Amino acid sequence: MINLETPKKHRVLVDQAHQVAMNMLRPISRKYDRAEHEYPKELDMLAAMIDGLSESGSSEGAGAAGVRREEGTDEGTVKNGANLASVLSIAEMCWGDTGLLLSMPRQGLGNSAIASVANEEQLERFAGTWAAMAITEPGTGSDSASISTTARLDGDEYVLNGEKIYVTSGDRADSVVVWATLDKSLGRAAIKSFLVRKGNPGMKVERLEHKLGIRASDTAAITFTDCRVPAEDLLGSPEIDVKQGFAGAMATFDNTRPLVAAMAVGCARASLDLTRDLLAQAGIEVDYDRPAQVQSAAAAKFLQMEADWEAAQLLTMQAAWMADNRKPNSLEASMAKAKAGRVGSDITLSCVELAGSIGYSETELLEKWSRDSKILDIFEGTQQIQLLIVARRLLGLTSAELR
Amino acid sequence: MSLITDTFKRGSMGGSGDRHGLASGESRDPIGLAIAGLNKLAQSDLIDRVGLRRQTERLVFTATRSGFRTATVAGRQFGKVQRRSAAGQRPVATSGPRGVFDLTPTEDEQMLVDVVTDYATEVVRPAAADADEACAAPDAVLAAGQEIGLPILGLPESLGGISEERSAMAGALVAEALARGDMGLAVAALAPGSVATAIGLWGTASQQETYLPAFTGEDAPVAALALTEPTVLFDVLSPATTATRDGDGFVLEGVKTAVVRGAEAELFVVGAQLDGSPTLFLVESGTEGLTVEGDPSMGVRAASLARLELTGVRVPAEAVLGTTDGATYAECVRLSRLAWCALAVGTGQAVLDYVTGYVNEREAFGEPISHRQAVAFMVADIAIELQSMRLLTYKAASRAAAGKDFAREVALARQLCASKGMKIGLDGVQLLGGHGFVKEHPVERWYRDLRAVGIMEGSVLV
Numbered sequence: 121m122i123n124l125e126t127p128k129k130h131r132v133l134v135d136q137a138h139q140v141a142m143n144m145l146r147p148i149s150r151k152y153d154r155a156e157h158e159y160p161k162e163l164d165m166l167a168a169m170i171d172g173l174s175e176s177g178s179s180e181g182a183g184a185a186g187v188r189r190e191e192g193t194d195e196g197t198v199k200n201g202a203n204l205a206s207v208l209s210i211a212e213m214c215w216g217d218t219g220l221l222l223s224m225p226r227q228g229l230g231n232s233a234i235a236s237v238a239n240e241e242q243l244e245r246f247a248g249t250w251a252a253m254a255i256t257e258p259g260t261g262s263d264s265a266s267i268s269t270t271a272r273l274d275g276d277e278y279v280l281n282g283e284k285i286y287v288t289s290g291d292r293a294d295s296v297v298v299w300a301t302l303d304k305s306l307g308r309a310a311i312k313s314f315l316v317r318k319g320n321p322g323m324k325v326e327r328l329e330h331k332l333g334i335r336a337s338d339t340a341a342i343t344f345t346d347c348r349v350p351a352e353d354l355l356g357s358p359e360i361d362v363k364q365g366f367a368g369a370m371a372t373f374d375n376t377r378p379l380v381a382a383m384a385v386g387c388a389r390a391s392l393d394l395t396r397d398l399l400a401q402a403g404i405e406v407d408y409d410r411p412a413q414v415q416s417a418a419a420a421k422f423l424q425m426e427a428d429w430e431a432a433q434l435l436t437m438q439a440a441w442m443a444d445n446r447k448p449n450s451l452e453a454s455m456a457k458a459k460a461g462r463v464g465s466d467i468t469l470s471c472v473e474l475a476g477s478i479g480y481s482e483t484e485l486l487e488k489w490s491r492d493s494k495i496l497d498i499f500e501g502t503q504q505i506q507l508l509i510v511a512r513r514l515l516g517l518t519s520a521e522l523r
Numbered sequence: 524m525s526l527i528t529d530t531f532k533r534g535s536m537g538g539s540g541d542r543h544g545l546a547s548g549e550s551r552d553p554i555g556l557a558i559a560g561l562n563k564l565a566q567s568d569l570i571d572r573v574g575l576r577r578q579t580e581r582l583v584f585t586a587t588r589s590g591f592r593t594a595t596v597a598g599r600q601f602g603k604v605q606r607r608s609a610a611g612q613r614p615v616a617t618s619g620p621r622g623v624f625d626l627t628p629t630e631d632e633q634m635l636v637d638v639v640t641d642y643a644t645e646v647v648r649p650a651a652a653d654a655d656e657a658c659a660a661p662d663a664v665l666a667a668g669q670e671i672g673l674p675i676l677g678l679p680e681s682l683g684g685i686s687e688e689r690s691a692m693a694g695a696l697v698a699e700a701l702a703r704g705d706m707g708l709a710v711a712a713l714a715p716g717s718v719a720t721a722i723g724l725w726g727t728a729s730q731q732e733t734y735l736p737a738f739t740g741e742d743a744p745v746a747a748l749a750l751t752e753p754t755v756l757f758d759v760l761s762p763a764t765t766a767t768r769d770g771d772g773f774v775l776e777g778v779k780t781a782v783v784r785g786a787e788a789e790l791f792v793v794g795a796q797l798d799g800s801p802t803l804f805l806v807e808s809g810t811e812g813l814t815v816e817g818d819p820s821m822g823v824r825a826a827s828l829a830r831l832e833l834t835g836v837r838v839p840a841e842a843v844l845g846t847t848d849g850a851t852y853a854e855c856v857r858l859s860r861l862a863w864c865a866l867a868v869g870t871g872q873a874v875l876d877y878v879t880g881y882v883n884e885r886e887a888f889g890e891p892i893s894h895r896q897a898v899a900f901m902v903a904d905i906a907i908e909l910q911s912m913r914l915l916t917y918k919a920a921s922r923a924a925a926g927k928d929f930a931r932e933v934a935l936a937r938q939l940c941a942s943k944g945m946k947i948g949l950d951g952v953q954l955l956g957g958h959g960f961v962k963e964h965p966v967e968r969w970y971r972d973l974r975a976v977g978i979m980e981g982s983v984l985v
Contacts, residue, residue: 121623122921123625129622139552142543142549143559143562147562148562149543149544165564165565169558169561198625198627394546409934411759411977424938430918434911435910435911441626452910455910485543507896511899511903515882515902521891523894523896
C-alpha cells in the first residue's frame with residue numbers, strides 16, 4: 121500500500137537524532153568551522169551515547185555502518201529496515217552539522233565499505249573499528265577504475281604502494297579502507313579493498329587539507345610505502361573475477377550514495393527551516409493554496425525550493441527502501457544523489473541570497489551551510505558521474521558507448 | 524513531574540549567532556535538555572584536567588542505554604494517540620497497514636492500473652493525434668472508457684461505484700496511466716467521473732440520489748468541473764464569478780474557461796464566490812442564462828475545452844455542493860491539482876519512453892546520438908525529475924486517501940509537476956530536433972499538453 125510518510129517505527133529515532141543535532145552539534149558548529157583540523161572532542165561523548173543507543177535496541181542502524189543487506193527470507197512483507205533508518209538519522213544529524221556527522225567516530229564511510237563487502241569473519245573481526253575510506257588519488261578522481269595504488273601478494277601479506285588523497289577522517293580513524301589493484305592489466309576486476317590499521321609503519325599521513333566547507337571533518341592525504349597488511353585483511357574475496365568485474369567494489373556505492381544524498385537533504389533543510397523563519401519575521405508567509413505567481417518572489421522561490429527538497433528526500437527514502445527490500449537500487453541511488461546534490465546547492469545558496477547580508481555573515485550559519493553543501497554534489501560520485509550512471513541504465517548503454 | 528520545555532525565543536533583530544541557526548519554532552524536549560548539558564560537560568576542560576573523560580563517557584554510555592529505552596516507549600504511545608485523533612475525518616478513508624513506507628500499489632490498484640494501461644495503449648494512444656486535430660474525443664474511445672468503469676472509479680460501492688475506500692490514490696494511478704496514452708483524451712474520459720466523485724464526496728443524500736444513478740448506469744452523462752476563469756494571474760481561490768442569494772435560491776454571474784466537453788455537458792460543477800467564500804454549485808445544462816462557446820487552446824485539445832458564460836443563472840438552494848465556508852471548495856481545488864499532477868507524470872513518462880528509443884536509434888556523426896553526454900544527460904534529467912514528480916504526487920495522493928491534511932504536499936507536487944513537467948515537454952522536443960517540431964512525432968503534442976499543468980484548475984479531480 122503506497123505510503124510515503126516517515127515510518128512509525130523510525131520516528132523515535134528521528135526525534136532523538138534531531139535533539140542530538142540541535143543540542144550537541146549546533147552549539148559547536150561554528151566553533152569547529154573556525155578551528156579547522158582541531159579534533160571535536162565532544163564527539164567522543166556523542167559516539168558513546170550512540171553506542172549506548174544501539175545497545176538499547178532503540179535505534180536501528182543510526183549510522184553509516186547500518187547499510188549491510190541482511191540475508192534471510194521474509195518475502196511478501198514490506199520492510200522498513202536499517203537502510204531507511206540510516207538515511208533518516210543521517211539527514212537529521214546533518215541538519216545539525218554535516219562536517220561533524222562526517223567526523224563521527226566509528227561511523228566512517230570505510231565502515232560502510234566493510235558492511236558492504238566484508239565476509240562474516242571479517243565483519244566480526246572489524247566490529248567497533250572506525251574506518252576511513254581511501255579511493256581517490258592525485259591523478260584519479262571519478263574514474264576510480266583506473267587507480268594506480270598497487271597491492272602485491274608477498275607470502276601471507278599484501279604490500280601496498282601508492283598515494284591517496286581526500287581521505288575523510290584519514291588521520292582520526294582507527295583504520296583506512298584502501299582501494300588498490302592486484303594487477304593493473306586486468307582492469308577493474310583486479311581492484312580490491314584492504315583494511316590498513318593506524319600505526320602501520322608503511323602508512324603516512326602527509327597533510328590535512330584546508331577546505332571550502334565541512335571543516336570540522338579532516339581530509340587527509342596519505343602515502344603507502346611498502347605498506348604490509350595481513351592477507352586476511354583484504355575485504356571480501358581475493359579472486360579476480362573478470363565477469364563480476366567492478367561490481368563488488370562498486371556495490372559499496374549503491375549503499376553509500378543514498379547516505380550522501382541524505383546528508384544533502386539534511387543540510388538543505390537546516391537552511392530552509394531558518395530561512396522560513398527569517399522570512400516570516402520579515403512578514404512573508406508561504407501560502408500553499410495560492411498560486412506562486414500571486415505571492416511574493418521570495419515566497420515563490422521558497423515554494424520551488426521546498427518542492428525540490430521534498431523530491432530529494434523522497435528519492436533518497438526510495439533508494440533506501442529498495443535496499444531494505446533487497447531490490448537492486450543502483451539507478452535509484454544515483455537518481456537520489458544527483459537530485460539531492462544539486463538541490464542541496466541551490467537551496468543553501470538561494471537561502472543566503474534571500475537572507476541578504478544576514479545570510480552572508482558569519483553571525484548566522486546560512487553561509488556555512490552553503491559552503492558545506494558543495495562537497496555533497498562531489499564526493500561518492502559527482503553530479504556528472506550520477507548522470508552517467510542514470511543515463512547508461514536507462515539507455516542500456518555500456519561505459520564504452522556512453523563515456 | 525512537570526514536563527520541562529525550553530522554547531527558544533529569537534531576538535527581534537533576527538541574526539544572533541548564539542542561536543546556532545535554529546528557527547524560532549525549535550524546542551528542546553527533556554532528552555534534548557539532557558544532551559545540551561552533556562555537550563557543556565564534553566566541552567569542559569575540567570574533565571580532561573582531572574583525567575575523567577574516559578570514565579565520563581562510559582557513564583554516558585550506561586545512562587543513555589537505559590534512559591533512551593524509556594523515551595522509545597513513551598514515543599510509541601504518543602504515536603498511537605495521534606493516529607486515533609487524525610483518523611475519522613472522512614468515513615471512507617483508506618485503512619490497512621499504516622505507518623510503513625511503501626511504494627507498492629495494493630493488488631486492487633495494480634489490477635486497475637493494468638486494465639487502464641491496456642486501454643491507454645490499445646485505444647487511447649492510437650486515437651490521440653486525430654483527436655488533437657479534431658478537438659474532440661472519438662465516441663469509441665469514450666465508450667471503451669465507460670466500459671472499464673472510469674465514471675464510477677471514485678464512487679464507493681454503496682453509491683454504485685467500485686471502490687471500497689477513498690480512492691484518491693487509485694484515481695491518481697489511473698490518471699497517470701491514462702495520460703501515458705494521451706493527456707487530452709485522459710481529461711475527456713475522466714471529467715464525468717470527476718463530477719461523480721465530487722458528488723460522492725460532498726453531496727447530500729438527495730443530491731446523490733438525484734445525480735449518481737445516471738453515472739452508474741449504462742450511459743453516463745457528460746459532466747464538467749468549471750473552476751478556471753479567464754483572468755491574468757488567476758487565483759482559483761478567489762473566483763470572480765459570484766453567487767447572490769435570491770429568494771430561496773441563488774443567481775450566478777460570471778465566465779468559466781477550460782470547461783471539458785462544455786458543449787455536450789449535461790451537468791456542471793461551478794465555482795462562485797458566495798458571501799466572501801468560494802463555493803461549489805451544481806448547475807444543469809438546461810438552466811436559463813448559460814452560454815457555451817468552444818475555446819480551443821494550445822493543448823489538451825481532445826478534451827473539447829469550452830468557455831461557459833453564466834448570465835443571471837438561477838439555481839435552487841439545494842444546488843450548493845458541500846459547505847459554504849470555502850472548505851469544500853479548497854479541498855476540491857487540491858484534489859483537482861492532484862489529478863493534474865498525476866496527468867503530468869503520465870505524459871512525462873510518455874516523453875521519456877519515446878525519447879529513450881529515439882536517441883538510441885537516431886544517428887549523427889556515425890553513432891547513435893545517445894552516445895553523447897549532452898543528449899544522454901538530458902534523458903537522465905528527465906528520468907530524475909519525472910520520478911521526483913511521481914513521488915511527490917503519490918505522497919499527496921496517499922495522504923488524501925488516508926484522510927490526512929495534504930495541502931502542503933499537493934502544493935509541492937503541483938509546483939514540481941508544473942515546472943519540471945514543462946521542462947520535460949521542452950526537452951522532449953529538443954531531443955528530436957527538427958523532427959520534434961513536426962507532427963510526425965507526438966512530442967510536440969506533449970509539449971503543448973504539459974503547459975496545461977499549473978494553469979488548469981478544476982476540470983478533473985481524483
